[in-house]
Structures are given as C-alpha cells and as structure tokens.
Amino acid sequence: MADNSRLERIAEVARLYYEEGKSQTEIAELFNISHSTVSRMLKTAHEENIVEVIIRYPFKTIPSLSQRLKETFELKDAFVIPSTSGSYRDLVDKLGRLAARVLENYLNDGMTLGISLGMAVAATVRQFRMTQPIHVKVLRLQGATENELMEGTDLAQTLSSQLGGDAAIIPSPWMMKSVEACQWILQEPSVAEAIRIAENANIGLVGLGSMDKAFSTIYRNQLITVAELEQLKSDGAAGEICGKHFDIHGNILDVPFNQRTVSIQIQKLADFDTVIGVAGGVAKTEAILGAIRGKLINVLVTDSAPARALLEMVSHKG
Numbered sequence: 604m605a606d607n608s609r610l611e612r613i614a615e616v617a618r619l620y621y622e623e624g625k626s627q628t629e630i631a632e633l634f635n636i637s638h639s640t641v642s643r644m645l646k647t648a649h650e651e652n653i654v655e656v657i658i659r660y661p662f663k664t665i666p667s668l669s670q671r672l673k674e675t676f677e678l679k680d681a682f683v684i685p686s687t688s689g690s691y692r693d694l695v696d697k698l699g700r701l702a703a704r705v706l707e708n709y710l711n712d713g714m715t716l717g718i719s720l721g722m723a724v725a726a727t728v729r730q731f732r733m734t735q736p737i738h739v740k741v742l743r744l745q746g747a748t749e750n751e752l753m754e755g756t757d758l759a760q761t762l763s764s765q766l767g768g769d770a771a772i773i774p775s776p777w778m779m780k781s782v783e784a785c786q787w788i789l790q791e792p793s794v795a796e797a798i799r800i801a802e803n804a805n806i807g808l809v810g811l812g813s814m815d816k817a818f819s820t821i822y823r824n825q826l827i828t829v830a831e832l833e834q835l836k837s838d839g840a841a842g843e844i845c846g847k848h849f850d851i852h853g854n855i856l857d858v859p860f861n862q863r864t865v866s867i868q869i870q871k872l873a874d875f876d877t878v879i880g881v882a883g884g885v886a887k888t889e890a891i892l893g894a895i896r897g898k899l900i901n902v903l904v905t906d907s908a909p910a911r912a913l914l915e916m917v918s919h920k921g
Contacts, residue, residue, distance in 0.1 A: 610651060610653065612634075612644075613644045613647055613648050613651070613653060614648065614653050616630055616634070616641060616644045616645065616648070617644075617645060617648040617653055617654050619633070620641075620645060621654065627641040627642060627645075655732075663684065663685060664682055664683055664684055664701070665683045665684070665685060665907055665910075668683045668907060668910050668911070669681045669682055669683045669910075671914060672903060672910055672913065672914070675913075675914060675917060676895045676903075676913075676917075678895065678901055678902060678903055679877060679901040679902050680705075680901075680902045680903075681902070681903045681904075681905075681910075682701055682702075682705055682902075682903070682904045682905075683905055683906060683907055683910045684697055684698065684701060684905075684906050684907070685906065685907050686883075686906040686907045686908040687906075691817075691818070691883075691884060692722070694883045694884060694906060695722045695723050695726050695883060696726050696730075697883075697906075698723055698726065698727075698881055698882075698883045698904055698905070698906065699723060699725075699726025699727040699728075699729065699730050699881070700726075700730050701904055702723070702726075702727040702808070702879060702881045702904045703727050703728075703730045703731040703732070705879055705902065705904055706727060706731060706808055706879060707731070707732075707733060707734065709806055709877050709879070709902070710733070710737060710739055710766070710806065711737065711739075712737040712738055712739070713737075713738065713739070714739045714740075714804075714805040714806055715739070715740045715741075715742055715800075715803070715804040715805050715806075716739050716740070716741050716742065716762075716766070716804060716805070716806050716807070716808065717741075717742045717743070717744045717801050717804035717806070717807045717808070717867070717875070718741060718742070718743065718744060718758060718759060718762065718807070718808045718809070719744050719745060719807075719808070719809040719810055719844060719845050719866075720745060720748065720758070720777075720810065720820060720845075721809075721810025721811075721812065721820045722810065722820065723810040723811075723881035723882060723883065724758060724808055724809065724810045724881065725758060726881075727808060727881060728758045728761050728762045729761075731762060731765055732765065733765045733766060737766065737767070738766065738767035738769070739763075739766040739767060739769075740763070740766075740767070740769040740770070740771065741759045741760075741762050741763040741766060741769065741770045741771070742759070742770070742771050742797075742800060742801040742804055743758075743759050743770075743771065743772045743773050743797075743801065744773075744801050744804075744807065744809070744845050744866055744867050745773060745777050745845040745846060745864070745865065745866035745867070746773045746774075746775040746776050746777035746778075746864075746865035746866065747772065747773075747775070747776060747777055748776070748777050748778070748824045748826065759771070759772060771797060771800065771801075772797065773794060773797040773798060773801065773865060773866070774793050774794060774797060775788050775791070775794050775865045776865065777826070777846060777864060777865055777866065778821075778826045778846065778863060778864055778865070779863050779864075779865065780863070781863065782859055782862040782863055784863075785862060785863045785864070785865060786862075788865060789865065794865065798865075798866070798867055801867050802867045802868065802871040802874075803871075803874075804875060805875065805876050805877070806875060806876060806877045806878070806879075807872055807875050807877070807878035807879065807900075808878075808879050808881070809844050809845070809872070809878060809879070809880055809881070809899075809900065810844075810880075810881055810882065811842050811843075811844060811880055811881075811882040811887055811890040811891055811894055811900075812842055812843035812844065812846075812890065813842060813884075813886045813887050813890055814832065814835065814836050814840055814841065814842065814889070814890070815886045816829060816832055817886070818884060818886050818887065819832065821843070821846060826846075827860070831860065835848055835856075835858065835860060838856055838858050839851075839856060840856055840858075841889035841890055841892070841893040842887070842889060842890020842891070842893050842894060843890070844869045844872070844894065844899055845864065845866035845867060845869055846860075846861070846864030846866055847861050847864060847866060847868070847869045848860065848861055849869070849893045849894070849897055849899070850893055851889050851892055851893045851896070852893065852896050852897070853893050853894065853895070853896035853897020853898065853899065854897065855868075855869065855870060855897070869899055870897075870899075872898075872899045872900070873897070873898040873899065877901060877902055878899065878900045878901055878902065879900065879902040879903075879904060880894055880899070880900030880902065880903050880904070881904045881905075882903075882904075882905055882909070883905055883906045883909065884906070884908065884909065885908040885909050885912055887905070887909050888909040888912040888913055888916070891903065891905065891909055891913060892913055892916060892917075
C-alpha cells in the first residue's frame with residue numbers, strides 16, 4: 604500500500620508538470636518539498652513507466668501534390684509522402700506513421716471508429732498513440748481471417764487499448780465457402796447486429812486492396828486463387844475494401860466473390876463523416892481512383908507515385 608501511495612504521488616507530480624504545465628518550483632511549493640525531490644520524482648515517473656515519452660518526428664510530405672489531389676477529387680483532405688526506392692513494407696510503414704497522426708487529428712470523444720484489415724491499417728494501428736484521453740469505440744468492418752497474424756493480431760483490440768478499451772467484432776469468418784453459406788450467416792442475429800452497428804460508425808480507417816496479387820491482402824491470406832483474381836479483373840474490378848470489389852468508377856460489382864464476404868456493405872462508407880483510405884504504390888492507383896469516385900473514402904494517405912498517376916489519369920480524360 605505504501606508503494607502504491609508513493610507511485611500515486613509521483614503520478615500526480617507528473618500530471619501537474621506535463622499536463623498542467625506547472626514548473627518544478629511551483630510543484631515543490633505545492634507539496635512542500637524540495638526542487639531536487641520533484642526532479643527525482645519526475646525521473647522515477649519515467650523509470651516506472653508512469654510517463655511515456657513519444658517523439659513525433661516531422662513527416663516529409665508534398666503539400667502541393669496533396670492540395671492538387673484535394674481540389675481535383677473534392678476530398679476532405681489528402682496527405683502525400685515522397686515515394687522511395689525501398690521495399691513495399693517500408694513504404695507501408697511510413698504511410699502507417701502518417702496515417703496514425705491523421706487518424707488522431709480526426710478523432711473526438713464519443714465517436715465510433717470502424718476499421719478494415721490489411722497491411723496499411725495494421726501499420727497505422729501499430730504506430731497509433733493517442734496523446735489526449737478520449738473514449739472511442741472501435742468496430743470491425745469485416746469478419747476475421749484465419750491468418751490475421753500476417754496483418755497484426757486483433758487490430759480492433761490493439762487500437763481500442765489507446766481509446767478507452769471498447770472494441771466490437773463481427774463474430775464470423777470473413778470469407779465463406781459459398782454464397783449460400785454467407786447468406787445464412789448474415790441472418791444470424793449477432794452477425795447482423797454487429798454489421799448494423801459498424802455501418803453506422805462516425806469515422807472509418809480502411810486499406811484499399813489491389814488486383815495485383817503481389818499487393819493483395821486477400822491473396823496473401825490465401826482466400827483467393829490466381830484464376831479467381833483474374834476473373835475479377837475481367838469483370839472490371841479495380842480494387843476492394845473489406846473484400847467487396849468495385850470498378851474504377853466506384854460501382855460495387857455484382858459478382859459471386861462479393862457475395863461470399865462477411866462485412867459491411869461498403870456503400871455505407873459514403874454515409875460516414877470521415878473515411879481515411881491508406882494505400883501506397885502505383886499498383887494501387889486504380890483502386891484509389893475507384894474508391895474516391897464511389898465516395899468510399901474522403902481522406903487519402905498515399906505516396907507520390909500513385910498521386911501523380913491519379914492526376915495524370917484524370918487530366919488525360921479531361
């Protein structure tokens with residue numbers, strides 16, 4: 604008990620110093636202790652992990668390119684980092700760092716946040732640190748895969764630990780073996796209710812799936828064959844969100860694969876106040892364009908290669 608009282612006192616000193624901005628001298632006078640004692644208590648606060656230091660490095664972005672995307676596509680916001688010659692995973696990690704800051708800026712107390720799967724969302728969740736105490740409920744927008752360890756363990760729970768601890772999942776596998784099995788599970792009351800709640804979130808954080816198998820979350824999780832991927836491309840698929848495929852104009856495809864995935868109807872994303880789409884690499888260009896045109900996202904975090912390709916595609920058509 605004595606140790607708990609000591610740590611509580613140290614925590615209060617740390618709160619006054621870091622949150623209220625009081626000087627060490629002011630705190631010393633308040634507690635009738637010496638200045639050196641306050642200094643030692645603040646040091647102990649770090650050693651005992653009462654205080655966590657987060658260094659936020661400035662991001663090198665390209666404001667002019669961001670502004671052109673925002674104006675051209677009537678986005679709520681856009682953020683573009685320079686493309687690099689490194690690996691795709693390195694690029695995704697950089698986008699995740701930036702997306703974590705963007706997400707923090709859009710969150711407010713009492714919101715509900717829906718998240719998808721994918722490397723970019725996992726990278727964002729891993730690097731997310733909320734600097735102000737708020738309570739946000741985190742919702743999954745799709746069912747679970749057997750191989751989620753490839754994307755990050757329990758993304759909703761990991762993120763909710765920063766946001767008040769409340770998380771909700773869709774209690775179902777993400778991909779069913781048949782359309783009939785999917786229709787059956789969607790009628791389960793617990794699944795239907797979880798989807799209804801997720802479809803009414805305030806804000807979304809989604810990755811955009813590519814039709815290139817090298818960058819496809821669905822293919823990486825062994826939920827689709829190369830033949831099925833090629834068939835979807837023949838059907839006009841430009842990308843996917845939550846396993847629901849859409850064309851380059853943002854139209855959701857009426858194809859069997861979409862009818863086998865357990866997730867929200869992604870058309871509902873257009874009703875969210877904010878949907879942050881995180882996607883990098885030129886292979887994601889068509890997916891980004893379709894998602895923007897379909898109003899499935901209204902905030903974009905990407906890199907310069909797809910950003911320039913997007914602007915070039917619309918300028919050629921204009």
